[in-house]
Amino acid sequence: MNRTGLEELIEHRAIIVCCGSGGVGKTTTAAVLGLEAARRGRKAVVVTIDPARRLADALGLQGLPDVPTRIEGPWPGELWATMLDTKSTFDALVVKYAPDPDQAERILANRFYRNISSALSGTQEYMAMEKLYELHEETDFDLVVVDTPPTRHALDFLDAPRRLSQFLEHRLFRMLTAPGRGVVRAVNVVAQTFLRTVSKVVGGEVVEDAMAFFQAFEGMEEGFHQRARRVRELLAAPETAFVLVASPQRDTVEEARFFADRLREAGITVDGLVVNRVHPAFGGGSAEAAAERATTLAGTGLGALYANLADFRAVAGREVAHLAGLAEAVAPAPVAWVPFLRSDVHDLDGMAEVAAHIVGDRDRSADADLGDAG
Amino acid sequence: MAGKGGVGKTTVSAALARAAALCGLSTLVVEVEGKSGLPGMFGQSELGYDEVVLSPGGGPDGAADVRARTLTADQALLEYLQDHGLSRISRRLVSSGALDVVATAAPGIKDILLLGKVKQLERSGAADLIVLDAPAAGHAITFLQSARTLLDTVRVGPIQAQARDVLELLEDHSRCQVFLVTLAEETPVNEAIETAYALEDRVGIGLGPIFVNGVYPEVDDLASAHGTGAEALAEAAGVALRPGEAELLDAAAAFRLDRVALQQKQLERLAEHLPLPQIRLPFLFTPDIGPAEVDVLARAVLERIDGLVELPT
Numbered sequence: 147m148n149r150t151g152l153e154e155l156i157e158h159r160a161i162i163v164c165c166g167s168g169g170v171g172k173t174t175t176a177a178v179l180g181l182e183a184a185r186r187g188r189k190a191v192v193v194t195i196d197p198a199r200r201l202a203d204a205l206g207l208q209g210l211p212d213v214p215t216r217i218e219g220p221w222p223g224e225l226w227a228t229m230l231d232t233k234s235t236f237d238a239l240v241v242k243y244a245p246d247p248d249q250a251e252r253i254l255a256n257r258f259y260r261n262i263s264s265a266l267s268g269t270q271e272y273m274a275m276e277k278l279y280e281l282h283e284e285t286d287f288d289l290v291v292v293d294t295p296p297t298r299h300a301l302d303f304l305d306a307p308r309r310l311s312q313f314l315e316h317r318l319f320r321m322l323t324a325p326g327r328g329v330v331r332a333v334n335v336v337a338q339t340f341l342r343t344v345s346k347v348v349g350g351e352v353v354e355d356a357m358a359f360f361q362a363f364e365g366m367e368e369g370f371h372q373r374a375r376r377v378r379e380l381l382a383a384p385e386t387a388f389v390l391v392a393s394p395q396r397d398t399v400e401e402a403r404f405f406a407d408r409l410r411e412a413g414i415t416v417d418g419l420v421v422n423r424v425h426p427a428f429g430g431g432s433a434e435a436a437a438e439r440a441t442t443l444a445g446t447g448l449g450a451l452y453a454n455l456a457d458f459r460a461v462a463g464r465e466v467a468h469l470a471g472l473a474e475a476v477a478p479a480p481v482a483w484v485p486f487l488r489s490d491v492h493d494l495d496g497m498a499e500v501a502a503h504i505v506g507d508r509d510r511s512a513d514a515d516l517g518d519a520g
Numbered sequence: 521m522a523g524k525g526g527v528g529k530t531t532v533s534a535a536l537a538r539a540a541a542l543c544g545l546s547t548l549v550v551e552v553e554g555k556s557g558l559p560g561m562f563g564q565s566e567l568g569y570d571e572v573v574l575s576p577g578g579g580p581d582g583a584a585d586v587r588a589r590t591l592t593a594d595q596a597l598l599e600y601l602q603d604h605g606l607s608r609i610s611r612r613l614v615s616s617g618a619l620d621v622v623a624t625a626a627p628g629i630k631d632i633l634l635l636g637k638v639k640q641l642e643r644s645g646a647a648d649l650i651v652l653d654a655p656a657a658g659h660a661i662t663f664l665q666s667a668r669t670l671l672d673t674v675r676v677g678p679i680q681a682q683a684r685d686v687l688e689l690l691e692d693h694s695r696c697q698v699f700l701v702t703l704a705e706e707t708p709v710n711e712a713i714e715t716a717y718a719l720e721d722r723v724g725i726g727l728g729p730i731f732v733n734g735v736y737p738e739v740d741d742l743a744s745a746h747g748t749g750a751e752a753l754a755e756a757a758g759v760a761l762r763p764g765e766a767e768l769l770d771a772a773a774a775f776r777l778d779r780v781a782l783q784q785k786q787l788e789r790l791a792e793h794l795p796l797p798q799i800r801l802p803f804l805f806t807p808d809i810g811p812a813e814v815d816v817l818a819r820a821v822l823e824r825i826d827g828l829v830e831l832p833t
Contacts, residue, residue: 448745
């Protein structure tokens with residue numbers, strides 16, 4: 147048995163953030179890490195963003211998605227799951243930082259505010275991190291595993307809290323809501339002219355909604371600011387682990403490398419790499435040699451078998467080449483290879499199968515010949 | 521082109537664009553999400569706001585050019601304001617970050633600016649075919665729905681007129697269609713089905729054929745060879761195999777046949793739930809996707825399209 151080293155994260159960390167581009171199996175990986183923690187006696191909660199429906203069903207997420215739901219199973223620990231609800235997470239923050247219920251009420255009812263959760267880019271990322279912080283600080287879970295939204299902009303989830311608090315302090319509206327005298331007053335006139343022109347383009351109601359929101363939000367920025375800073379500190383803390391999830395296609399590998407580089411620049415280390423959907427290598431021999439035999443034996447049954455073997459060796463060679471640089475870029479982080487499975491993962495059995503590969507009960511080298519395929 | 525992440529939407533966009541160019545149609549690929557692998561597939565570096573030629577036309581096929589460019593909401597807004605005599609405020613609106621505020625006040629405004637620009641390209645005859653590489657997955661629905669969303673919020677002004685024009689384009693099936701891209705796997709098939717119905721119901725947009733990427737091509741006689749087994753075949757042919765070689769040959773054949781059967785099941789399920797013609801593109805075993813591979817896929821697209829057309833007898 148060849149351990150991948152990802153166990154250390156599952157057994158000892160308090161937070162695992164799964165990141166990577168869309169379609170690489172982040173949600174499944176997050177769910178599997180939570181399951182493994184529960185199997186090791188820990189109390190784990192998995193926060194998912196937008197799970198495929200059958201996985202959501204397996205995780206029991208069809209009921210009350212915003213509240214952690216316990217998934218019963220034959221493990222000594224506890225496995226809980228919840229689905230991120232951007233709007234209600236944001237609502238809770240507003241209620242927390244509003245000085246009085248009236249102000250909270252005014253904000254929650256504002257049309258501009260209601261648009262923030264659905265339309266302002268980065269809000270979902272911010273709320274995912276906020277949820278993580280809340281679960282870590284305010285509940286007794288040993289491990290919080292969070293899935294990040296699929297984004298092309300690698301570090302939105304690190305950046306989002308800062309960007310959103312900046313947005314909420316928008317200069318333009320600062321000027322408009324500031325009690326104006328002298329120079330401030332003059333600036334205010336310029337801003338008013340500007341807003342009038344904006345109104346011409348998009349209509350006055352839109353601007354009024356925005357103004358009303360920023361006025362209602364007045365005085366709450368500092369609370370949001372501090373919270374954002376604490377979230378950022380928690381993400382950089384040693385009890386937090388980042389697991390990069392990838393698949394072996396060239397473009398997703400490139401995105402993953404870009405991601406790893408950006409994380410490093412931000413002072414965050416990648417603590418683990420999970421590569422999903424890897425083709426088996428079938429002995430790892432030369433594709434050219436197999437192709438040559440296929441040509442020599444063309445038209446025979448054996449020729450067909452060699453042609454097929456050549457195909458898969460070519461793919462395996464390509465995947466190894468694509469991934470070598472990535473594994474190096476995140477070294478010494480442990481790497482887990484999850485091969486193509488017979489079907490998509492949408493139940494606990496499927497999750498257990500992936501888990502075996504992630505912790506290395508059956509790692510790629512043991513499986514490389516794929517004697518047990520098919 | 522719309523599809524969830526990881527299904528190869530950009531590859532299929534490249535193949536479709538090249539296929540159109542091979543038919544003599546000048547083609548423009550528009551990217552709206554920044555960095556993608558598209559230029560790399562044509563052996564080129566990054567795209568920008570200005571058009572570049574990805575694949576020059578000419579040659580024995582009489583092909584047209586494939587060009588490409590990116591669009592961003594900020595740049596589209598600048599252009600839009602300048603075209604509408606508002607250049608005085610345009611730079612400030614963009615540089616002050618006010619676009620973010622406006623975009624939140626009127627959700628969909630960024631999308632409308634992008635789609636409005638695409639509409640303008642179409643109207644000005646920028647190309648015979650414009651291939652828009654739409655945002656991934658669920659975002660594609662929001663993106664294409666933006667015209668309707670915006671008409672609910674913004675009731676006056678030039679942006680509202682823009683939204684109307686975009687809606688008119690989207691609803692005119694002779695000018696605009698969505699081609700979905702998926703894989704022959706369970707989750708992507710589910711999402712393609714959901715996206716298709718959401719687009720038809722909520723956007724009223726026309727759906728073209730669905731592109732299924734990465735379908736394992738068949739190897740002649742593989743099933744029967746696997747049935748006999750490598751060892752027996754080698755013995756019959758008098759070929760010596762290295763130790764362990766027979767097992768590898770059999771395992772690889774089993775893997776292929778197994779995956780082909782699984783894909784077949786998903787293709788059938790897709791056809792059953794989504795009455796759209798399928799254009800199946802082969803899984804490529806080659807190391808990378810470059811111009812030669814794009815050509816292979818483009819020719820596969822044309823072959824499948826020929827197969828879809830029923831010629832009058």
